[in-house]
Amino acid sequence: MSKQSDLDFSTILATSAHDMKNSLFMLLQSIEHLDLADNLTPKQHQAFADLHYQTSRINGSLMQLLALYRDEKNQLPIYxxxxxxxxxxxxxxxxxxxxxxxxxxxxxxxxxxxxxxxxxxxxxxxxxxxxxxxxxxxxxxxxxxxxxxxxxxxxxxxxxxxxxxxxxxxxxxxxxxxxxxxxxxxxxxxxxxxxxxxxxxxxxxxxxxxxxxxxxxxxxxxxxxxxx
Incomplete structure (x- = not known):
């Protein structure tokens, strides 16, 4: 049996979560740059703030999932x-x-x-x-x-x-x-x-x-x- 077929679902999920986390980090940076525009209304600033907040929550949840997965595999680095x-x-x-x-x-x-x-x-x-x-x-x-x-x-x-x-x-x-x-x-x-x-x-x-x-x-x- 190949190594690929031996890959369990938790490993697939962890790999996917890592990729999504990287994308969300780039999205957070884009939201922060967009919020710096000087032609935004207070309502638009609040909309960006809410978007940034919810994106941060998702990013945090993915980080937690990765950390718990690595902890279970005894691979969580602690410095x-x-x-x-x-x-x-x-x-x-x-x-x-x-x-x-x-x-x-x-x-x-x-x-x-x-x-x-x-x-x-x-x-x-x-x-x-x-x-x-x-x-x-x-x-x-x-x-x-x-x-x-x-x-x-x-x-x-x-x-x-x-x-x-x-x-x-x-x-x-x-x-x-x-x-x-x-x-x-x-x-x-x-x-x-x-x-x-x-x-x-x-x-x-x-x-x-x-x-x-x-x-x-x-x-x-x-x-x-x-x-x-």
């Missing part, structure tokens, strides 16, 4: 080094600048400029970026990006004032991977990706993890990435 948390959060904002410029969402960044942590720059930026994109989708008015040291962990949080996480997603705090499914428009793929990537950041005693919670005093949810 952990000391990075600035503030610069990482700024990169997340910059990638979504078109959307933020056209929508009335207030974003507050609360982080010490000197705070550093050991993490894979690309993977963690994608991880927080995906959570941020979903927060923009579900929030009512405000999103907070926050980072701080808590004992032996660096905590990176994304907080919104939306309707909160459904119960089946909160089950991730009890390691209930079987609970991942769609609910209230929120897919579990991004959280599964976040959990896998967080767990790859570890020391001899500690392992990275994520926490989900809904705010008690008001509407909204808080996502927390904890890195050792």
């Amino acid at each position: 952990i080094e000391e990075n600035s948390v503030a610069e990482m959060l700024q990169e997340v904002l910059d990638r979504n600048r078109i959307y933020l410029n056209s929508h009335h969402v207030k974003v507050v960044v609360d982080v010490d400029e000197d705070l550093t942590a050991y993490f894979d720059q690309d993977l963690i930026t994608y991880l927080i970026g995906d959570i941020f994109i979903n927060a923009l989708r579900h929030t009512k008015k405000n999103v907070i990006l926050r980072a701080f040291i808590d004992k032996e962990y660096v905590n990176i949080q994304v907080e919104d004032d939306g309707d909160g996480y459904p119960e089946h997603m909160l089950a991730i705090n009890q390691n209930a991977e079987s609970q991942f499914n769609a609910g209230k428009g929120r897919s579990g793929l991004g959280l599964l990706f976040a959990k896998k990537i967080a767990s790859e950041h570890k020391t001899k005693q500690l392992q990275g993890h994520i926490l989900l919670e809904n705010k008690n005093e008001s509407d909204g949810s808080i996502f927390t990435l904890r890195l050792p």
